[in-house]
Amino acid sequence: APFSRRSAYCAASVASLTNILTPTLFAGTAEWIARCQNWEGGIGGVPGMEAHGGYTFCGVAALVILKQEHLLNLRNLLHWVTGRQMRFEGGFQGRCNKLVDGCYSFWQAGLLPLLHRALHARGDPALSMAHWMFDQLALQEYILLCCQCPAGGLLDKPGKSRDFYHTCYCLSGLAIAQHFGSGDLHNEVVLGIPENCLQATHPVYNIAPEKVARAVMHFLQYPVPSLDPAS
Amino acid sequence: DEIGLIPCPEARYNRSPIVLVENKLGVESWCVKFLLPYVHNKLLLYRQRKQWLNKDELIDITCTLLLLNPDFTTAWNVRKELILSGTLNPLKDLHLGKLALTKFPKSPETWIHRRWVLQQLIQENSLPSLATKGNLGAAPVERIHRLVQEEMNVCSEAAGRYPSNYNAWSHRIWVLQHLAKLTVKVLLDELSSTKYWVSMHVSDHSGFHYRQFLLNSLIRRTVTDNNILVQNQLVNEQNPSLQKGEEGAGTEAACAEEQSVDLPHCLDEEMELCTELIDSYPGHETLWCHSDETLNNFHHSPATSHVAQAMDVDGLNESSSKQGYTQETKRLKRAPVQDSLGPEMEYRFVDKVLSTCRDVDQARFATAYRKWLVTFLGQ
Numbered sequence: 123a124p125f126s127r128r129s130a131y132c133a134a135s136v137a138s139l140t141n142i143l144t145p146t147l148f149a150g151t152a153e154w155i156a157r158c159q160n161w162e163g164g165i166g167g168v169p170g171m172e173a174h175g176g177y178t179f180c181g182v183a184a185l186v187i188l189k190q191e192h193l194l195n196l197r198n199l200l201h202w203v204t205g206r207q208m209r210f211e212g213g214f215q216g217r218c219n220k221l222v223d224g225c226y227s228f229w230q231a232g233l234l235p236l237l238h239r240a241l242h243a244r245g246d247p248a249l250s251m252a253h254w255m256f257d258q259l260a261l262q263e264y265i266l267l268c269c270q271c272p273a274g275g276l277l278d279k280p281g282k283s284r285d286f287y288h289t290c291y292c293l294s295g296l297a298i299a300q301h302f303g304s305g306d307l308h309n310e311v312v313l314g315i316p317e318n319c320l321q322a323t324h325p326v327y328n329i330a331p332e333k334v335a336r337a338v339m340h341f342l343q344y345p346v347p348s349l350d351p352a353s
Numbered sequence: 354d355e356i357g358l359i360p361c362p363e364a365r366y367n368r369s370p371i372v373l374v375e376n377k378l379g380v381e382s383w384c385v386k387f388l389l390p391y392v393h394n395k396l397l398l399y400r401q402r403k404q405w406l407n408k409d410e411l412i413d414i415t416c417t418l419l420l421l422n423p424d425f426t427t428a429w430n431v432r433k434e435l436i437l438s439g440t441l442n443p444l445k446d447l448h449l450g451k452l453a454l455t456k457f458p459k460s461p462e463t464w465i466h467r468r469w470v471l472q473q474l475i476q477e478n479s480l481p482s483l484a485t486k487g488n489l490g491a492a493p494v495e496r497i498h499r500l501v502q503e504e505m506n507v508c509s510e511a512a513g514r515y516p517s518n519y520n521a522w523s524h525r526i527w528v529l530q531h532l533a534k535l536t537v538k539v540l541l542d543e544l545s546s547t548k549y550w551v552s553m554h555v556s557d558h559s560g561f562h563y564r565q566f567l568l569n570s571l572i573r574r575t576v577t578d579n580n581i582l583v584q585n586q587l588v589n590e591q592n593p594s595l596q597k598g599e600e601g602a603g604t605e606a607a608c609a610e611e612q613s614v615d616l617p618h619c620l621d622e623e624m625e626l627c628t629e630l631i632d633s634y635p636g637h638e639t640l641w642c643h644s645d646e647t648l649n650n651f652h653h654s655p656a657t658s659h660v661a662q663a664m665d666v667d668g669l670n671e672s673s674s675k676q677g678y679t680q681e682t683k684r685l686k687r688a689p690v691q692d693s694l695g696p697e698m699e700y701r702f703v704d705k706v707l708s709t710c711r712d713v714d715q716a717r718f719a720t721a722y723r724k725w726l727v728t729f730l731g732q
Contacts, residue, residue, distance in 0.1 A: 161565060161646050170526050170569075172519065172562040219558040219639040220517055 127165065130155060131180035134187040135327055139334065141341035143187075152190035155181045159194050162218065163202030173202055175216040175229040182236050183326050191240040200241075203233045204256060211268070212260030213279075214295075223278045224269040224288050227295020228328065231256055235298060235325035252309045258299040262313035265296045297323040304331065355455040356420055358382050378420075378452075385421060392417050396428060408440045416449060419463075423453040429466040436473060443470045451507050458514035464524045471532060474500065497532055501539070504528040509550060512560065522559040526566055540571050544619065548626065555634045561643040568623065568647070575616055623647045628702055635715035641722055648699060648726075699726055 130151055137143040157169045158181060164173025165181040182199070185191045206214045206226070214226035234254040242249055269276045269292045275284030276292035301322040302309040312319045324331045354376050361381040364370070370381035380388075392414050398404040399411070406414065412435065415428040423429075435441035450467045453460060478493045504525070511521035533539040544567050551560045627644040634640070703726065706719045 161569070161649075162562075162642070167519070167523055168527070170530070170566045171523050172559050174519065217517065217519075217558060218642055219556050219637070 126167070127155060127158070127177045127180040127184070131184040134184040138187045139327065139337045139341065141338070141344065142346055144346060148188055152185055152188050152193055155185055156190075156193035159199065163195065163198030163200070164217075165199075172217060175206065175214070175226045178203070179229040179232055182233055186236050186240070186326055191236075196237060196240055199233070200237050200255065203230055203237070206230050207256050207261070211264050212257065212262075213264035213268070214261070221279065222264070224265060224276060224295070225278065225291035227261055227265055227269075228291040228298065231261055231295050231298050232325055232328070239325075251303075251307060253302055253311070254298075256299075258302075258311045259313050261299045262296060262311075262318075265292050265299075266313065266318065293320065294323055294328050296320055298325065354452070356380075356452050357456055358385070380421075388417070389421050392421075393425075396431065400427065400431075408435060411435060412441060419449060419453055420456075423450075423457050423460040423463045426462050429462055433466070433469065436470070443473050446470050447503070454507065454511045455514070458511040458518055459520050461520055464520045467524065468527060471500065471504070471528070475532065501528060501533045504532070505543070505546070509547075512550075512557070513554070516554070517557055517559045519559060522563050525563065529570075535570050535574065537571065537574055540567050540574070541619075543567050552626070552630060555630055555637045556639055558639045558642070561639050564623065565643065565646055568619065571616065571619065620647060624699075631706065631715075635710055635712040636718070638714075638718060641718040645722065645725060 130148075134143070134148065134151075137147060155165070158165045158167070158171070158177070160166050160170065160173055162173040164175070165178040166172050166174055167177055178199070182191065182194070185193065205218070206216075207230070208215055208222045211222040213222040213224060214230035215222050216226050216229070231254075234256050238249060238254060265276070268280050269278070269288070271277055271284040273284070275286075276289040277284045278288050282288075297320045300310060300312050300319055302311065304322070308322075310319065321330060323329065324334045327334050356378045357380075359372060359379045359381045361370075361383055364381070364383050370384035372379035372381065395404070395406070396414055396418060399406045411431055415431050418425055418428045432441060432446055436443050436446065447467065447470055450463045450470075453463050457463065475497070478496060505528070508521045508525040508528075512518045512525075515521075529535055529539060529543070544564065547560065547564060547567075551557065551564065554560050624644070624647055627640055627647060631637075631640045631644065700723070703719050703723045707716060707723070710716055710719065
């Protein structure tokens with residue numbers, strides 16, 4: 123179908139935050155996303171295609187919103203994404219055998235909180251209660267030491283120029299790496315001086331958690347709009 | 354057959370910036386900042402209905418625009434309209450796209466438009482009357498075959514121009530799925546024709562991933578054909594007096610022929626290719642990943658009847674479409690394959706690599722592979 127994982131994620135995000143998520147709206151979407159998980163464990167653009175960081179995040183986040191993560195093979199996914207953190211650079215690559223890129227600090231590292239939550243819901247006893255399953259300090263090092271432009275803004279890797287997209291996702295990845303869990307289980311892991319600490323971000327929507335809560339509360343006050351033309 | 358930009362910041366001579374040498378088109382860079390806004394503007398005015406352009410002008414303008422910036426969706430869409438109205442031959446767009454890809458091998462819009470054009474062409478093909486635009490003469494089947502071959506070439510070229518070109522390999526898979534219908538012949542042909550390419554691009558994960566796709570499609574194909582054959586046999590046994598007629602016999606023969614795919618042999622060859630490349634080019638993660646997965650497939654070769662039953666094993670949540678991508682437990686529950694030379698050879702290979710290699714990465718990959726072998730195969 124000429125309909126991408128990114129659109130599915132955008133649609134699911136918007137629908138869930140504004141309380142218009144109905145079963146019919148996303149009928150079949152979850153199964154279709156799951157079909158794109160391949161032998162590597164990640165998710166590709168279409169069934170059969172190579173696993174790719176961007177598509178994987180969008181697919182998994184959409185499934186989390188639709189409460190259908192169990193359709194995926196979570197162990198394979200975990201194996202794939204953890205293999206994407208580069209042992210020398212500390213940052214993440216988008217696909218096997220490619221170069222590190224600052225933006226994957228969010229697309230890839232952002233998968234670990236989602237996986238943590240999904241595996242926790244299954245009662246997995248081996249899960250840590252203080253850290254995500256990736257090297258949080260190494261990622262922070264990569265972002266802070268290699269991805270900052272002296273004139274401000276962040277970038278892909280040294281040598282590249284800054285842009286808003288990389289600035290956004292490097293910072294988002296940094297926030298993920300600095301904050302484990304929330305509420306009682308919140309554990310901060312900050313590299314360098316305390317001032318380096320960013321506000322936490324919501325791992326599904328990538329906006330501040332309070333904003334997510336406020337949006338949901340606000341729209342819950344209104345009924346789900348019906349599609350009847352009459353009224 | 355190729356386009357490019359010639360770095361030339363100033364117009365030194367009073368001459369045309371277009372350079373044509375040995376069928377390759379070059380444009381001197383100084384003129385782009387005049388040309389692009391000019392044609393871009395003209396097209397936008399047309400779209401806003403402020404200035405009329407006739408069909409030929411439209412074709413020219415969009416062509417120029419797309420060779421300078423093929424991700425300009427509007428220009429491709431204007432051409433879609435021209436194709437639908439019958440004034441533009443879709444094959445021209447395939448050629449234009451091919452040219453654009455020589456300079457912009459990833460261009461998403463070019464690949465997307467290409468798929469639209471191909472879909473138009475297949476629809477045309479299925480119409481009873483095919484006498485249009487003088488691009489026919491060959492039978493529909495052959496026509497499709499030629500289209501497929503050409504697409505394989507275009508993808509190959511684009512993949513060579515940019516490492517791990519996701520869009521090119523994506524397109525290649527799409528063509529096999531939608532034009533070539535994943536027949537055994539085409540899958541085997543592709544396996545043999547990409548063998549050389551991947552050997553020359555050992556870090557191109559996308560290329561090896563494509564081979565995994567081919568092998569998995571072959572596996573799936575064999576299983577379905579096996580099932581069809583079994584069903585046909587059952588039908589025959591129940592109704593021996595049933596007249597089968599040409600068609601029936603034909604499909605069965607086709608199935609029988611297709612069934613002659615020697616899967617274990619294909620997978621064996623793949624392992625050999627991996628081993629050879631790992632030896633020749635130490636330290637490429639892609640090769641080890643490919644090896645992992647091929648061995649995995651080797652041990653689930655559906656050439657044995659075990660797998661047909663194993664597919665239903667365990668009431669797991671996984672959908673049956675993930676045949677090749679199973680969990681650890683499911684793997685271990687399956688019956689072992691007849692040819693057990695596989696694992697021993699792999700152990701020997703890994704040990705040999707570990708004792709002779711000097712590349713740090715190679716040693717690390719080999720150690721990880723060995724660990725995986727032990728967990729996965731060891732009992």
